[in-house]
Amino acid sequence: MRTPSVGRHQEIARLRAAVLAAGSGAGRFVLVSGPAGIGKSWLTDRAAELAAEAGMRSTRGNAVDDVGMPPLWPWRRAARSLPELTAALNTVTEPGRGAAERQFRMFTEVADALTAAAAPTGLLLILEDLHWADPTSLALLGHVAAHTDRAQLLIVATAREPAGETLLAYEPDWLRLAHTQLISVGPLSEQDVRYWLECHGLRTDYAARVHARTDGNPLLVRLVIESDPAQSDDPLVAVPGFRRLVLTQLDRLSAEDVDILGAASMLGERIDVDVLTAVVTTVGDPPQRGTPGETSARTEHRGSPAEDGRGGARTVGRAAAC
Numbered sequence: 485m486r487t488p489s490v491g492r493h494q495e496i497a498r499l500r501a502a503v504l505a506a507g508s509g510a511g512r513f514v515l516v517s518g519p520a521g522i523g524k525s526w527l528t529d530r531a532a533e534l535a536a537e538a539g540m541r542s543t544r545g546n547a548v549d550d551v552g553m554p555p556l557w558p559w560r561r562a563a564r565s566l567p568e569l570t571a572a573l574n575t576v577t578e579p580g581r582g583a584a585e586r587q588f589r590m591f592t593e594v595a596d597a598l599t600a601a602a603a604p605t606g607l608l609l610i611l612e613d614l615h616w617a618d619p620t621s622l623a624l625l626g627h628v629a630a631h632t633d634r635a636q637l638l639i640v641a642t643a644r645e646p647a648g649e650t651l652l653a654y655e656p657d658w659l660r661l662a663h664t665q666l667i668s669v670g671p672l673s674e675q676d677v678r679y680w681l682e683c684h685g686l687r688t689d690y691a692a693r694v695h696a697r698t699d700g701n702p703l704l705v706r707l708v709i710e711s712d713p714a715q716s717d718d719p720l721v722a723v724p725g726f727r728r729l730v731l732t733q734l735d736r737l738s739a740e741d742v743d744i745l746g747a748a749s750m751l752g753e754r755i756d757v758d759v760l761t762a763v764v765t766t767v768g769d770p771p772q773r774g775t776p777g778e779t780s781a782r783t784e785h786r787g788s789p790a791e792d793g794r795g796g797a798r799t800v801g802r803a804a805a806c
């Protein structure tokens with residue numbers, strides 16, 4: 485089932501403007517943030533398309549949720565198609581220099597290499613999932629971002645909200661830059677969901693229900709649409725892929741965290757920490773880690789789910805040209 489392009493006109497317009505500015509030598513740094521599944525990576529794909537249309541080349545790297553991830557991993561992934569970036573990341577300094585001085589030298593080499601690689605047609609560097617990035621990657625990003633304003637370089641980074649601790653520690657540096665733009669990605673509108681249903685020839689009177697149950701999260705909307713939203717009063721219940729997403733995440737949690745989530749799940753979608761603490765305290769220890777927001781953030785799905793192979797969408801008419 486082909487997924488149509490839904491909404492996000494403002495975000496795409498801002499990315500287009502950033503591509504054009506970077507192409508003309510006024511580089512930009514764009515941080516795209518939002519919850520899991522909201523469409524951050526989808527927007528980076530649109531940025532890559534816009535860059536290609538403008539004759540810019542592009543490369544991408546991403547951080548991963550793995551304790552084994554080596555330092556500078558997102559940069560090393562991005563360097564696979566930019567040998568000059570690999571060379572700069574491997575900068576060797578004369579022995580006897582201090583660690584801070586060696587790092588500064590490497591950062592400068594990377595900034596210079598990217599500026600050179602961006603000329604004359606422009607370069608888009610996409611760095612994804614920075615909430616999992618190591619501190620050196622973020623420090624390097626801060627250094628490079630500070631030098632993009634006179635390069636034909638556009639950096640588009642993505643991070644989940646609420647952003648990770650390390651990312652927040654570096655965010656103020658990025659925010660200070662005049663050529664930094666923040667795109668905070670919110671839910672799709674009900675009208676967007678209606679359009680999506682229409683594109684698949686599904687009944688558009690499900691739009692309000694699908695929108696309400698998915699909170700306008702495109703990943704969830706897609707899962708609902710790929711199942712059959714007419715099957716159940718609650719569109720999410722009819723989505724086998726959604727159940728698997730939740731179970732996969734629960735497998736990663738400790739027994740204590742699963743207990744806390746179990747209690748939280750009885751309290752509805754907006755969870756009051758005092759009530760949750762009171763509930764959990766009566767049956768065991770109080771929650772030790774984080775706020776309810778953090779608790780629910782850890783239940784979020786990561787990346788695209790595996791397809792469940794079902795194609796149960798009920799066609800009620802000819803799909804709109806999407």
Ligand SMILES: Nc1ncnc2c1ncn2[C@@H]1O[C@H](COP(=O)(O)OP(=O)(O)O)[C@@H](O)[C@H]1O
Nearest residue numbers: 488489490492520521522523524525526702703
């Ligand atoms: N505006 C959109 N139109 C159509 N599909 C979208 C849109 N935004 C996201 N999607 C789809 O929703 C899913 C989740 O999006 P993704 O970009 O992976 O989320 P994130 O990177 O924020 O976790 C993907 O399958 C993606 O193709």
Ligand SMILES: [Mg+2]
Nearest residue numbers: 524525526787
């Ligand atoms: Mg993503």
